[in-house]
Amino acid sequence: MNALLQIDGLQVFYGGSQALFGVELEVREGQAVALLGRNGMGKTTTIHALCRMLPSRAQTLRFAGRDLRSLSSYQVARLGVGLVPEGRRCFPNLTVTENLIAAARPGAWTLERVQEFFPRLGERENQYAATLSGGEQQMLAIGRALMTNPRLLVLDEATEGLAPVIRSEIWAAIAALKQEGLSILLVDKSLADLLPLSDHCVVLERGRTVWQGPPEGIEEEVKTQYLGL
Amino acid sequence: MADARRETIVNIVLAVALFVVPAVAYVIDEPFFITLATRVAILALAGVGLNLALGLGGMVSFGHAAFFGLGGYVAGVLAHHAFSGTPVFWGIPGTNQMIIIWIVAIVLSGMLAAIIGALSLRTSGIFFIMITLAFAQMLFFFTLSWPAYGGEDGLPIFVRNQFPGLNTMRIWELFLLSYAVLMIAILLFRMVRNARFGAALMAIRQNPDRAAALGISPFGVKLAAFALSGMITGLAGAMMADLTRFVSPAMLAWQMSGELIVIIILGGVGRLFGPVAGAGILVAFEVFFGGITEHWQFWLGLVLLGVVLFARGGLIGLIAGRDRHG
Numbered sequence: 001m002n003a004l005l006q007i008d009g010l011q012v013f014y015g016g017s018q019a020l021f022g023v024e025l026e027v028r029e030g031q032a033v034a035l036l037g038r039n040g041m042g043k044t045t046t047i048h049a050l051c052r053m054l055p056s057r058a059q060t061l062r063f064a065g066r067d068l069r070s071l072s073s074y075q076v077a078r079l080g081v082g083l084v085p086e087g088r089r090c091f092p093n094l095t096v097t098e099n100l101i102a103a104a105r106p107g108a109w110t111l112e113r114v115q116e117f118f119p120r121l122g123e124r125e126n127q128y129a130a131t132l133s134g135g136e137q138q139m140l141a142i143g144r145a146l147m148t149n150p151r152l153l154v155l156d157e158a159t160e161g162l163a164p165v166i167r168s169e170i171w172a173a174i175a176a177l178k179q180e181g182l183s184i185l186l187v188d189k190s191l192a193d194l195l196p197l198s199d200h201c202v203v204l205e206r207g208r209t210v211w212q213g214p215p216e217g218i219e220e221e222v223k224t225q226y227l228g229l
Numbered sequence: 230m231a232d233a234r235r236e237t238i239v240n241i242v243l244a245v246a247l248f249v250v251p252a253v254a255y256v257i258d259e260p261f262f263i264t265l266a267t268r269v270a271i272l273a274l275a276g277v278g279l280n281l282a283l284g285l286g287g288m289v290s291f292g293h294a295a296f297f298g299l300g301g302y303v304a305g306v307l308a309h310h311a312f313s314g315t316p317v318f319w320g321i322p323g324t325n326q327m328i329i330i331w332i333v334a335i336v337l338s339g340m341l342a343a344i345i346g347a348l349s350l351r352t353s354g355i356f357f358i359m360i361t362l363a364f365a366q367m368l369f370f371f372t373l374s375w376p377a378y379g380g381e382d383g384l385p386i387f388v389r390n391q392f393p394g395l396n397t398m399r400i401w402e403l404f405l406l407s408y409a410v411l412m413i414a415i416l417l418f419r420m421v422r423n424a425r426f427g428a429a430l431m432a433i434r435q436n437p438d439r440a441a442a443l444g445i446s447p448f449g450v451k452l453a454a455f456a457l458s459g460m461i462t463g464l465a466g467a468m469m470a471d472l473t474r475f476v477s478p479a480m481l482a483w484q485m486s487g488e489l490i491v492i493i494i495l496g497g498v499g500r501l502f503g504p505v506a507g508a509g510i511l512v513a514f515e516v517f518f519g520g521i522t523e524h525w526q527f528w529l530g531l532v533l534l535g536v537v538l539f540a541r542g543g544l545i546g547l548i549a550g551r552d553r554h555g
Contacts, residue, residue, distance in 0.1 A: 051442050077444030089439050091432045102428035103443035148444050 004029050004152055004183050005050070009059035012042075012049050012207075019045045020056070024209040025185075025202050027152060032184040034194050034215065037204035038228045043187045044086055046204070047156050051083050052076045064151060078105070082150025086157045086187075088141040092130035096121055099129050099140055100147050107149025114143040117173065135166030142173065152183045159188060167193070191227065203227065236549035240502040247273075247505060248408060255401045263400045264472070265516060269508045270407040271469045276492040276504025277414045278461030283490070284499030285427060286454045287434035292345065292361030293489050295368045296459040298481030299341055300334035300466025302372065305384040305476030307333065312387055327392045327406075330467055338463020339456050346455035350448060362483060369481040383477025390471050397471065407468055411505070414461055419501055421457070430454050462489070491529075495536055497543030506544040 003026045010023040020042050027033045035043050049056035050063075052073040061068045068076055077083065091099050100111055100121070115122030118139040124132060129140055138158060145153060155174065159167040171193050178184055178197060188194045195201070195215040203211040203218075203226045211222050218227075247266060254262035275297055282288040307330050310316065310323025317323055324330060349360040378384045389397040397403045421427045429450050432440040437447040470476045479485070488511065496507030511529070518525035540547045 053438065053442055072441070073438070074441040074444050074446045077442060083442050085439070085442065089436075091435045091439070093435060094428060094431055098428040098431065101425045102432040103440065103445050104425060105444065144443065 002029050003027065003062075004031075004064060005185070006060050006062045007046070007050065007058060008061075009057075010046065010049055010061065011057040012045050012054055018207065020049065020207040022208050023204065024212070026200075027183055027185055030181045030183055031199045032178050032186060032197050034198035034201045035185060035187045035204065036191070036194075036201055036227055038226070041204040042207040043204055044156055045207075047083070047154055047185070047187065050076075050154070051081060077103070077148060080149070080151030082145035082148050082153045084138075084141045084145045084153065084155045084158055086160065088134070088137045090129035090132070090137050090140050090144070093128060095126050095128055096132070096140055097125045099144050103144060104147040105149050109146045109149050111147070114146055117146070117176075118143050133166075135162050135169070138162060138166075138170055139173070142170075146177075150182075152185060153177065154185045156187045157189070158186075159190065159193070171197070232550035236500070236545060239506075239545055239549050243502045243505045243509070244412070247509070251401070251404050260400050263404050265512055267400065267404040267407050267472055268469075269505070269512045270404065270411045271465050271472060272488075272492060272508035272511065273504040274407070274411045274414050274468065275462045275465035275489055276496070276508055277411070277418050278458045278463075278465060279489045280493055280499065280504050281418060281421065281461065282455050282458035283493055284503065285422060285434065286430045286451055286458075288350070288451060288455060288458075289358050289490070290361045290455070290458070291358045291483070291486050291490065292363075292365035293459070293462050294481050294483065294485035295345065295361075295365040296338040296342055296462040297466035297469070297485055297489070298365075298368065298372070298476075298478070299338050300463035300468075301470040301476045301480045302378065302384075302466075303334040303337060303463075304330050304390065304467040304470035305386055306378055308386045308388075308390055309378065309384055325388070325390045327390045327397070327467075327471065330390055331464055334463045334467035335460045338466075339460040341463075342456045342459025343452065345459075346452045350451050350455065362486065365481060365486055366483060369478055369483070372478040372481055379477070381478065383475055383479075386470060386474040386476070389474060403472065407472070410464070410468065414464075415501060415505075417461075421454075422501075426450065426453070491533060493543075494533065495543055497545035500543065500545040503543055503545055510544065 005027040007023060007025040010020050012020040023042065023046050035046065037043050048054045052068060052071055058069060063079055063081060066079055100114060120136055121139055121143050124136065129137060132140060159170050175197055186194060186198065198215045201213060201215050201218060202209055203222060205226050210226060247269060251263040251266035279290065279293045282290050306317065307323045308325055311325040345361065345364045349357055352360060373381055391397060392406055395402045395406060429445045433445060433447045433450055441447055466480060492504055492507035492511055495510045496503030514525055514529045518528050536543055
């Protein structure tokens with residue numbers, strides 16, 4: 001058992017209404033895990049609860065051997081959860097370089113290495129993030145997470161709303177990161193891109209984990225019933 | 230980045246002007262203008278301190294007079310005991326050496342800012358403004374009612390404190406000293422802004438939750454910035470006490486906190502030379518309109534209103550274009 005991330009019985013309430021009813025999720029060292037489910041089934045909520053951006057209840061919420069349940073979100077991030085949030089969420093009025101260094105932590109990923117990985121971020125280093133294209137902002141959001149030298153990269157809809165050419169660029173970057181042995185938790189709508197990268201899939205339905213297994217094990221029944229395909 | 234180059238030119242013009250005006254006054258022997266320039270430099274220094282908290286960190290402190298006044302009283306009290314040859318307490322002697330006074334002022338202001346910050350940074354927005362104001366008012370009433378150092382009447386400094394190699398009683402030399410300290414503080418502000426710490430601070434101002442999700446502790450970073458901000462403003466207070474050779478509770482009054490905010494807004498929030506421009510405008514108004522009418526603050530108020538409504542970037546924003554704060 002060398003689970004890097006272990007979530008069991010995760011429940012989240014938004015005020016009086018319950019959003020998650022018991023999510024189960026495990027990411028092992030070096031694994032890429034796909035979190036699947038139709039819109040509104042709790043994927044982003046699960047990620048927010050993992051990052052402690054939402055109050056939650058859980059039987060187990062462990063990362064790298066630490067119980068996350070009493071930590072605040074910056075402490076979770078410092079343990080090594082590198083979040084690339086949905087909608088990119090760069091700091092619009094900071095320059096590209098400022099965005100990258102703001103949360104940097106020492107490790108293998110340095111400014112130079114991120115600029116090498118995404119050459120465009122080097123070319124635009126003094127530009128404000130607000131003036132970047134969507135694809136560039138996405139690269140910036142990923143680069144910003146890498147600069148924290150995470151043990152687990154969490155990508156929430158990393159290719160949403162991007163042009164096909166840019167999407168394949170982003171997917172290639174994610175594949176390269178996986179190749180290096182980085183553990184990744186992925187949420188995306190494009191199963192065709194997502195599944196070849198994933199070692200393991202977790203399907204959510206109405207705030208519960210209803211299926212998990214290897215990507216080649218996803219049968220037609222799962223697809224039609226839970227993924228709306 | 231054309232705007233950035235224009236801002237650099239404005240900064241150089243301001244730095245040169247603040248030096249040339251008193252230099253000319255020195256040559257033609259008009260010490261009044263040297264005093265004014267020194268006042269601008271010291272107020273700008275206090276503004277640089279506030280700009281760190283308000284401009285970079287978005288912390289609208291309405292209580293920076295507490296640090297300004299504390300610095301002033303450090304200078305006043307230590308000079309008072311040095312003059313009378315009595316110990317401050319527990320046998321600690323007073324001093325008339327500016328360097329020691331400055332260090333004490335910086336350390337005590339930093340400690341006070343850390344305490345005030347630790348309590349008030351748990352809030353934000355209007356509550357933060359009110360709590361910082363409340364702390365400053367507490368200190369204000371304390372000095373007002375404490376008779377040992379003059380209470381309401383304030384405390385005079387009979388002979389200006391000394392700086393090695395300078396005769397601080399000559400206003401030109403005091404100006405040079407104040408100018409040098411201001412430039413060092415501006416350089417420090419620039420270093421902070423360009424460092425990882427500055428990026429984290431600005432990230433928190435834009436979105437604390439987003440910053441926290443990336444591993445930045447909003448409270449820790451803001452507290453450190455607030456303490457550093459208080460230190461710089463406290464140093465300015467000590468220098469102001471030596472310029473006017475007088476310390477009184479007025480230095481701690483809420484009007485002083487307001488004046489510092491006005492300086493930042495007039496000059497340009499978060500801009501490197503914003504406090505210099507703002508302090509220059511404020512002192513110019515005080516002198517020229519103050520000579521014409523007792524109600525010069527009315528006209529300053531109108532200008533402030535104009536800036537807030539039509540030129541949010543202050544004087545520097547007006548000349549050099551909007552920057553990230555727009």
